[in-house]
Amino acid sequence: MEQTTRSKIIGAADALFYEHGLRSVSVDAIAERAGVTKRTxxxxxxxxxxxxxxxxxxxxxxxxxRYRDWLGDDGRPLPDRIVAMFAALASFAERPKWRGCGFTRAAVELAGQPGHPAVVMAADHKARFENWLAGELANGGVADAAAVGRQVMILLEGAIAxxxxxxxxxxxxxxxxAAAALVSSALPETSTRAVEAVS
Incomplete structure (x- = not known):
């Protein structure tokens, strides 16, 4: 029961924080949305x-x-998978309630408080995401995957903004x-030729 109550509160906070921002949503509003008392x-x-x-x-x-699903791992050439990931993001962003990335928005909203838990957590999340992306690129044969992963990350964040x-x-x-072109240029020539032969 305790975990259920906690989950309900987090769910209410998620809906309200994501739609309205961190500062403008009160604890009272979250408690009301979750169906609990402020004391609870x-x-x-x-x-x-x-x-x-x-x-x-x-x-x-x-x-x-979600991004892992969008990128997929179905044997397609890596540049095609990158294009598919960004296309899925575009489709996701068509939803009326889409408000961008909650982590980025939290960091921007609290930019004047660099030690705030939300800012620290946003930075940690972005670092982990970038590492995941670099790992996927490395597995796909990209040379200097860390540098290319950072470039793709910049394109991703810019697109969202x-x-x-x-x-x-x-x-x-x-x-x-643009990201697919970057990835293609960082693949071994044999992989690039294979992609060109298929397309």
Whole structure:
């Protein structure tokens, strides 16, 4: 029962924080959304900051898994998989309730508080995500996968930011094409020729 109550609170926080931002959502609103008293909320989370940290922690693994699914591992050439990942992001961003990346938004909203748990957690998440991406590129035969992974990460973050500003998912498609070109140029010549032969 205790875990169920905690999960309900985190779920309510997730919905409200993601839609409205961290600062504008009150603990009272979260408690009401979760169907618990404010006292119960504070029993599970000692402060709003602790709840914010739990909200982001709950988003960490599902976010990576979503991108892992989008990238896939179905034997297609790596550049094609990269294009597919960005195309899936574009499709995901078409949802009316899409508000960009919760981690990036948290870091931006609290940029004046570099030691805030949400900022630290956002930095940790982005570092882990970048390492995962570099690992996928290395497994696909990309030379200097760490550097290329960082470049693809920049394109990904830029696409998310511009889609949020302009509400135009073509930014993700364009970023995907650029990322695929980067990856292609970092593959061994034999792999590149194989890709060209198939296409």
């Amino acid at each position: 909320l504070y029993y599970h989370f000692e402060s709003k900051d602790a709840l914010i940290a739990a909200y982001l922690a709950a988003r960490d693994r599902p976010t990576v898994e 511009l889609m949020l500003v302009h509400r135009d998912t073509s930014y993700a498609v364009a970023a995907g094409e």
